[in-house]
């Protein structure tokens with residue numbers, strides 16, 4: 269994900285003069301490119317490529333007395349001005365052909381001295397944020413920056429902007445991993461949870477906090493069944509059959525999107541709130557065997573575990589999988605005896621009492637056991653924590 273970070277900058281008087289020259293050079297190159305393309309269009313010639321314009325309007329132009337002052341600016345700034353002109357034309361052509369959404373655009377116009385001015389430095393221009401906090405720009409100098417917030421990573425480019433009111437800004441483009449903000453350890457290192465995936469609730473977290481199975485799982489499943497039945501009744505090759513097939517495909521698509529969004533939301537919350545995350549390495553397909561109506565949920569379990577592991581790892585969380593044969597449900601979390609419900613008969617038992625006197629909610633007890641086993645594995649160095 270690319271983000272822009274914008275800061276006010278305060279160039280000195282000589283730097284403002286140098287910047288004005290650079291803005292002027294970029295503007296001239298942009299305008300020369302627009303003029304060259306207009307001329308080519310008028311004379312029915314092919315659209316001149318950026319490579320050709322680069323040679324004519326930058327490399328060769330620098331050797332003429334009319335444009336020799338272009339040499340006073342970083343070549344990258346001039347190349348970027350050409351790239352801007354090229355982008356403006358591509359947008360214009362896309363708009364003409366209807367490939368670009370929104371109102372029709374006019375062809376690129378000449379830039380004026382009075383509007384907002386901008387020049388862009390890419391990484392190969394060797395701009396640099398110095399240790400003293402100043403921004404070094406080649407052939408301009410070291411500029412004072414008001415760092416209102418820290419840059420999260422090294423920027424790939426910086427655009428220096430002068431507004432019509434005479435204020436200066438530096439706008440950095442930074443590639444940000446969306447998990448970067450999560451990668452800081454949580455203030456509470458004990459914020460850890462086991463995750464017990466289930467039938468009644470989608471999952472149970474620490475302290476019995478449940479993630480309910482969303483109602484749309486069942487609702488969409490019913491809708492899909494109905495559409496599939498309707499499809500099977502339509503005559504082969506008929507227009508109605510084609511229509512019914514589109515309807516089934518649309519429901520499948522809706523299921524996919526809705527499930528994916530929902531899973532992402534759950535994963536994001538869990539990773540944001542927990543420093544350690546422990547799950548059962550489930551045979552997900554077996555979890556709701558015999559309940560055909562739950563197939564959306566089955567797919568969601570698999571997606572949930574995969575994305576949870578990936579996001580937890582990227583955010584620097586502790587993540588461990590507990591062996592699927594670990595008796596998380598049967599184990600009494602108070603005394604350690606295997607007294608809990610077992611087998612298919614045990615599926616309906618929500619609460620149970622151990623011989624030691626402890627009364628357990630089935631899922632909350634399982635979460636405690638999964639969390640402890642996960643913590644034990646990590647401490648022993650066995651876990652797949654990567």
Ligand SMILES: [Zn+2]
Nearest residue numbers: 600603622624
């Ligand atoms: Zn017990």
